[in-house]
Amino acid sequence: MTGETLSERILRENEAVFEAMVRHRFTTDIEGGHLAGEVFDRYLVYEGAFVDTAISIFALATAKAGTIEQKRWLIGVQDDLANQQIAYFERTLAARVIDPSSFNLGDPRVKAFCAGMLDIAEKGAFLDTIVAMFAAEWMYWTWSKRVAAAAIADPLLKEWVAMHAGDTFARQAGWLRQQIDEADASLDDAGQARLSAVFGRVQALEIAFHDAAYGNIV
Numbered sequence: 740m741t742g743e744t745l746s747e748r749i750l751r752e753n754e755a756v757f758e759a760m761v762r763h764r765f766t767t768d769i770e771g772g773h774l775a776g777e778v779f780d781r782y783l784v785y786e787g788a789f790v791d792t793a794i795s796i797f798a799l800a801t802a803k804a805g806t807i808e809q810k811r812w813l814i815g816v817q818d819d820l821a822n823q824q825i826a827y828f829e830r831t832l833a834a835r836v837i838d839p840s841s842f843n844l845g846d847p848r849v850k851a852f853c854a855g856m857l858d859i860a861e862k863g864a865f866l867d868t869i870v871a872m873f874a875a876e877w878m879y880w881t882w883s884k885r886v887a888a889a890a891i892a893d894p895l896l897k898e899w900v901a902m903h904a905g906d907t908f909a910r911q912a913g914w915l916r917q918q919i920d921e922a923d924a925s926l927d928d929a930g931q932a933r934l935s936a937v938f939g940r941v942q943a944l945e946i947a948f949h950d951a952a953y954g955n956i957v
């Protein structure tokens with residue numbers, strides 16, 4: 740035995756792709772104070788579509804959860820997404836006068852990410868969905884903590900980063916990590932390797948999704 744937890748193994752095996760994502764230019768542009776307004780607008784439209792999808796993903800996880808404690812927690816996550824996060828998009832799109840139809844929601848990188856995540860939740864087991872959302876949330880928490888220390892002039896952008904660097908989101912990401920580590924003992928090596936591959940696939944989809952915020956494929 741190495742004494743390594745499953746979440747540690749997953750993060751170790753996917754370190755390169757995880758680092759590439761948390762250093763994506765979308766994050767370094769915010770950190771450097773030079774994210775273009777048009778990129779932020781396009782991101783908001785794409786991201787709003789993903790957060791809506793995430794409600795469905797967590798609903799599917801709720802349906803597949805084994806205990807009432809897990810169901811209660813996951814219902815709380817859905818509540819947060821539907822009432823805090825979606826409310827943020829409603830306010831922000833109105834404040835920035837963004838017309839979603841002026842952006843290409845059919846961008847294959849956005850569709851691949853949303854459909855790919857939903858597919859894991861629909862076809863996969865409970866833990867597959869937990870790992871997919873751990874990949875998404877641990878990654879957002881990691882870069883947001885770093886970037887929140889920088890001066891962010893735009894109050895709506897600052898709020899979005901602060902939301903993902905804050906305690907509520909950190910607890911959500913930590914809960915997902917704990918679910919993975921509690922399931923560790925019940926999985927053989929092949930099962931663990933399969934979950935690690937899910938984490939890596941999600942990071943690759945995330946990189947393409949954030950590339951899409953910069954516009955057309957050239």
Ligand SMILES: Cc1ncc(CO)c(N)n1
Nearest residue numbers: 786789875876879945948
């Ligand atoms: C694209 C994307 N990935 C991950 C997260 C974190 O849940 C998010 N809000 N959006």
